[in-house]
Amino acid sequence: xxxxxxxxxxAPGKTPPRPSLPVPDVTEEGExxxxxxxxxxxxxAGFYHGxxxxxPSVPIRSLADFALWYTPGIAAVSRAIEAAPDRSFDLTGRxxxxxxxTDGSRVLGLGNVGPEASLPVMEGKALLFRYLGGVNxxxxxxxxxxxxxxxxxxxxxxxxxxxxxxxxxxxxxxxEVLETLQARLPxxxxxDDQLGTAASTVAGLLNGLELTGRxxxxxxxxxxxAGAANLVTARLxxxxxxxxxxxxxxxxxxxxxxxxxxxxxxMLRNPWKYRLALQTDGGGRSGALADALAGADVLLxxxxxxxxxxxADAIRSMADAPIVFALANPVPEIWPEVARxxxxxxxxxxxxxxxxxxxxxxxxxxxFRGILxxxxxxINDEIVLAAARELAARAHDRGLTAEHLLPTMxxxxxxxxxxxxxxxxxxxxxVARVTRSRAEFLAIAKERMARPARLIEAIGRxxxxxxxxxxxxxxxxxxx
Amino acid sequence: MTKEIPPVPAPMxxxxxxxxxxxxxxxxxxxxPALVSLLLRLKxxxxxxxxxxxxxxxxxxxxxxxxxxxxxxxxxxVLAAEGVGADRDRVVGLVRAxxxxxxxxxxxxxxxxxxxxxxxxxRRRGVGEYLLRETVQALKARGAGIVxxxxxxxxxxxxxFYGKRGFRAVTLVQAKSL
Numbered sequence: 001x002x003x004x005x006x007x008x009x010x011a012p013g014k015t016p017p018r019p020s021l022p023v024p025d026v027t028e029e030g031e032x033x034x035x036x037x038x039x040x041x042x043x044x045a046g047f048y049h050g051x052x053x054x055x056p057s058v059p060i061r062s063l064a065d066f067a068l069w070y071t072p073g074i075a076a077v078s079r080a081i082e083a084a085p086d087r088s089f090d091l092t093g094r095x096x097x098x099x100x101x102t103d104g105s106r107v108l109g110l111g112n113v114g115p116e117a118s119l120p121v122m123e124g125k126a127l128l129f130r131y132l133g134g135v136n137x138x139x140x141x142x143x144x145x146x147x148x149x150x151x152x153x154x155x156x157x158x159x160x161x162x163x164x165x166x167x168x169x170x171x172x173x174x175x176e177v178l179e180t181l182q183a184r185l186p187x188x189x190x191x192d193d194q195l196g197t198a199a200s201t202v203a204g205l206l207n208g209l210e211l212t213g214r215x216x217x218x219x220x221x222x223x224x225x226a227g228a229a230n231l232v233t234a235r236l237x238x239x240x241x242x243x244x245x246x247x248x249x250x251x252x253x254x255x256x257x258x259x260x261x262x263x264x265x266x267m268l269r270n271p272w273k274y275r276l277a278l279q280t281d282g283g284g285r286s287g288a289l290a291d292a293l294a295g296a297d298v299l300l301x302x303x304x305x306x307x308x309x310x311x312a313d314a315i316r317s318m319a320d321a322p323i324v325f326a327l328a329n330p331v332p333e334i335w336p337e338v339a340r341x342x343x344x345x346x347x348x349x350x351x352x353x354x355x356x357x358x359x360x361x362x363x364x365x366x367x368f369r370g371i372l373x374x375x376x377x378x379i380n381d382e383i384v385l386a387a388a389r390e391l392a393a394r395a396h397d398r399g400l401t402a403e404h405l406l407p408t409m410x411x412x413x414x415x416x417x418x419x420x421x422x423x424x425x426x427x428x429x430x431v432a433r434v435t436r437s438r439a440e441f442l443a444i445a446k447e448r449m450a451r452p453a454r455l456i457e458a459i460g461r462x463x464x465x466x467x468x469x470x471x472x473x474x475x476x477x478x479x480x
Numbered sequence: 481m482t483k484e485i486p487p488v489p490a491p492m493x494x495x496x497x498x499x500x501x502x503x504x505x506x507x508x509x510x511x512x513p514a515l516v517s518l519l520l521r522l523k524x525x526x527x528x529x530x531x532x533x534x535x536x537x538x539x540x541x542x543x544x545x546x547x548x549x550x551x552x553x554x555x556x557x558v559l560a561a562e563g564v565g566a567d568r569d570r571v572v573g574l575v576r577a578x579x580x581x582x583x584x585x586x587x588x589x590x591x592x593x594x595x596x597x598x599x600x601x602x603r604r605r606g607v608g609e610y611l612l613r614e615t616v617q618a619l620k621a622r623g624a625g626i627v628x629x630x631x632x633x634x635x636x637x638x639x640x641f642y643g644k645r646g647f648r649a650v651t652l653v654q655a656k657s658l
Contacts, residue, residue, distance in 0.1 A: 258601040264525035267600065278600055
């Protein structure tokens, strides 16, 4: 749903100019832009042949040094880890290395493209992990269908990693895989489409509530779309004190309540959705989206790209000054300007060209920096909420307005704060292998997150990576 | 020769178990429409387990006829689970069982649990267990020396539910489309 966008790096503290609120004709112009970006991406992919390479992190003065980095010296390091496996976090790169695992079953908006076709996307994600989080991420696309085999495979590769990032796995398979792995592995397991998106949504909502003078215990919320992100958002809202019976979860068939006639099918095929249906019971309502929205304070839409999925009248039927998040990408469920004109006090989307972008990339770099710095054994909803609260607090500190609900991707100084909040939450929950103060975690995160930019700059100066070739329509590039 | 099955006792007294969100009683003719809708939900659930259990378009009429017939049949047991509190008088679950004679084998009187269904909100908290216990008692009171349950082979939830309570597979029914 919400896709990461590589940010530029403007001077800290300088907010780039914001566009006004257009109602763009995305069906034509947007597709054209996407198509030309796609051509350019293919061109560059063929020029650079991949986006990552392995670079040593130790000096190599001569081949003689390999007696230390490799055999015979390294045998003693092996012995030390054999005696105490957690020393692998000290004596190897495990502390800062994660696996990006996918079965290619739901890649971007493309659907099930298979593991090979997911590789360029996973490489891109690894680049973001490196650039924004200072994390070494290894793409691991797997040719696997069954959740059980996927779970088993990740269990078997876990010894080499400090964390696991599940990526682009279809719902509801992703729930079973995440839950099981979180229970079994001694390292944190994350699924961005569930946790990252939900955490940034919750962060935006917390600030939206403050702006409109609401508290979470008193609101009625409608969630449109019952996929990976919204099912977790609903769970987090309840954890924050939202009355479950004031939440209406709406999917293509209407309001999800305990007596809908597909409940038994859900019990078998999607127990996570089933449980939420029981817990919320439609927020006391049944029927269509319009029935859910009447009088509601908040709408969190994470469904499918269709600018007419929510009408202006539906927004007008909500409570005064409602909060509207229309997060489908690339086209929101209602254009922000339309929602505003219909009375919405706060509007957020998944896009960077409108104010208030709800973006999982605001969360995952800080989360991984934090759990790796604390060498956490696991991650749970409380830690996820710590990340969401910190993100909200950062925007708050810079002054909340209806157009500045969340930090933007340009506000890179936010990430180390999210990392420190996450690491501290891991310590507080008793799941950290490393204990430090919050200030220490912040300093560590700042340093580790600043390193990639310095590295990339140094490599750029060295001429070892060819500068980006100019776009050349009509002919393919080849690397010199 | 068919052995006489003891006459059906007086309509079952409503039994409330402490802390149960339901109240179990013998079904009445006026319950039939509600029972039909529950029975159809159960049959559609069965459809999820096996394509050979595809529900017929006329299933509703069949369910109505079947339940009406069962209510008049001394060898049939139909129980209605009502909600409690605000849901009192609302049928939220059903049990349908038959007393059958087993040819060749002993014990000769078998209570067959054909359908058990509860609306999702009334599940867990031991409600299913309570329903089963009451049903088994009612069948035993009518002379059953053995109790069986029929459900789709791939319904693992039911397999686990009955397995935990001492049931095991005795007869297998295998099927093949023609």
